[in-house]
Amino acid sequence: MRRMFSGVVIAAGVLLVSVPLLAHHGAAALDTGKEVTVKGTVTEWIWSNPHCFLQFDAKDDSGTVRNWAVETQNPTAMTQRGWSRTSFKAGDEVTVTLEPVKNGQPIGRLLTVALPNGQKLVAATATTPP
Amino acid sequence: MRQLVFTLIVASVAAFASVLTSAQMKPWNNAGLTGPPAGGSASAPRRDLSGTWDAGNGGIQPTGHVASPFTPRGEEMARANKPGNGTRIVSVTDDNDPLSTMGDPTGFPRIVMYELRPFQIVQTPNQVLILYMFEKRWRVIWTDGRALPTNPDPRWYGYSVGRWQDDYTLVVQSVGTDDRTWLDNAGNPHSTSLRVEERYHRVNQGTMELTVTLDDPLVYTKSWTALDKLPIRLMPNGADLMEMIPSASEAAAYRRVIASQAKSR
Numbered sequence: 001m002r003r004m005f006s007g008v009v010i011a012a013g014v015l016l017v018s019v020p021l022l023a024h025h026g027a028a029a030l031d032t033g034k035e036v037t038v039k040g041t042v043t044e045w046i047w048s049n050p051h052c053f054l055q056f057d058a059k060d061d062s063g064t065v066r067n068w069a070v071e072t073q074n075p076t077a078m079t080q081r082g083w084s085r086t087s088f089k090a091g092d093e094v095t096v097t098l099e100p101v102k103n104g105q106p107i108g109r110l111l112t113v114a115l116p117n118g119q120k121l122v123a124a125t126a127t128t129p130p
Numbered sequence: 131m132r133q134l135v136f137t138l139i140v141a142s143v144a145a146f147a148s149v150l151t152s153a154q155m156k157p158w159n160n161a162g163l164t165g166p167p168a169g170g171s172a173s174a175p176r177r178d179l180s181g182t183w184d185a186g187n188g189g190i191q192p193t194g195h196v197a198s199p200f201t202p203r204g205e206e207m208a209r210a211n212k213p214g215n216g217t218r219i220v221s222v223t224d225d226n227d228p229l230s231t232m233g234d235p236t237g238f239p240r241i242v243m244y245e246l247r248p249f250q251i252v253q254t255p256n257q258v259l260i261l262y263m264f265e266k267r268w269r270v271i272w273t274d275g276r277a278l279p280t281n282p283d284p285r286w287y288g289y290s291v292g293r294w295q296d297d298y299t300l301v302v303q304s305v306g307t308d309d310r311t312w313l314d315n316a317g318n319p320h321s322t323s324l325r326v327e328e329r330y331h332r333v334n335q336g337t338m339e340l341t342v343t344l345d346d347p348l349v350y351t352k353s354w355t356a357l358d359k360l361p362i363r364l365m366p367n368g369a370d371l372m373e374m375i376p377s378a379s380e381a382a383a384y385r386r387v388i389a390s391q392a393k394s395r
Contacts, residue, residue, distance in 0.1 A: 029221045029222050029223070029392040046383065046387075048377075048380035048383065048384070049374060049375060049376040049377065049380055050229075050230045050376050050380075050381065050384065051384065051388075053384070053387060053388060055387070069387045069388055069391075071384075071388050074374065075161075075372065075374070076161040076162060076247065076263075076372055076374050077161070079159075079161040079372065080161050080162075101391075101392045103391075103392070105391040105392065106391075107388060107391045107392045
């Protein structure tokens with residue numbers, strides 16, 4: 001019974017924190033289900049509607065620096081997940097997991113960000129492939 | 131056993147909602163409630179919807195609702211709309227949603243059916259005012275007995291009149307909407323002939339239900355109920371809401387940084 005209750009509580013919690021993802025911009029350009037991890041340096045954190053996005057520089061396999069832009073939800077939804085306008089500043093070292101677009105450009109959907117102090121911010125889980 | 135599980139579910143959801151409610155109700159800049167309505171046992175006040183309300187996730191329908199079949203003209207209008215969501219979804223690069231790509235007003239009824247974030251209702255002797263967090267827009271619903279205008283100039287938010295059907299149900303009729311707006315994020319169109327009926331039924335102190343019926347014979351073959359008794363919860367008194375304004379400059383920045391590079395091969 002205790003296990004059942006725990007399951008019910010967890011299910012209710014998930015229900016309560018789930019919000020529609022990318023409510024205005026669909027996932028058609030994304031390589032859905034793919035998840036990559038990129039380490040980089042924040043260049044800008046855009047706290048805006050319809051969606052916030054994080055920009056950061058990261059070296060690719062050839063050592064070339066590419067400027068990534070990864071999209072997430074709007075400020076109200078992100079506030080409900082514990083993010084804020086001041087979550088990042090330029091120069092922050094971050095480890096970002098993201099769902100990339102299909103065409104190889106440094107664009108994608110933000111999943112999580114780990115900060116040097118160990119804090120991990122969670123934006124979403126990878127999209128289930130259709 | 132089934133009853134016990136049901137009771138546990140209700141109790142746990144209510145507990146989570148209570149925790150979230152108290153955690154989120156900061157003096158300023160609240161994002162709204164994430165949980166379903168917890169209800170309120172006290173009786174509803176008579177002919178009074180005033181307060182700040184939130185439908186939670188139920189107020190946001192990115193993929194749209196099931197609509198009536200299109201007329202031939204509706205089919206033509208729908209083909210011109212390239213949505214970022216729903217059954218006719220296109221790549222983010224081709225998206226032409228006037229709201230999210232250009233910063234146009236959401237308009238009515240989209241703001242009610244598909245972007246119903248928290249909103250405040252204020253009542254005066256001859257009006258019901260609805261102040262929406264999304265866009266920081268407002269609507270005026272006249273309750274002084276006037277008739278709706280005939281052949282009005284279209285407005286982004288139309289023309290609305292309301293009457294109390296009983297002490298707990300306000301029925302609002304609207305016409306004169308601007309056909310540049312979409313009905314939803316799924317790109318469903320409407321004409322300036324659209325008629326909308328909203329029924330705000332206050333169940334008790336803490337909860338009301340919203341039912342929305344649409345009729346647009348130029349675009350759809352029959353009327354349909356888009357929202358059916360959507361539960362909406364009263365937020366704590368004194369809740370100050372965030373701004374949620376999709377500005378044109380932010381939409382342009384999004385197109386420049388994200389959308390322009392995301393097109394699939």
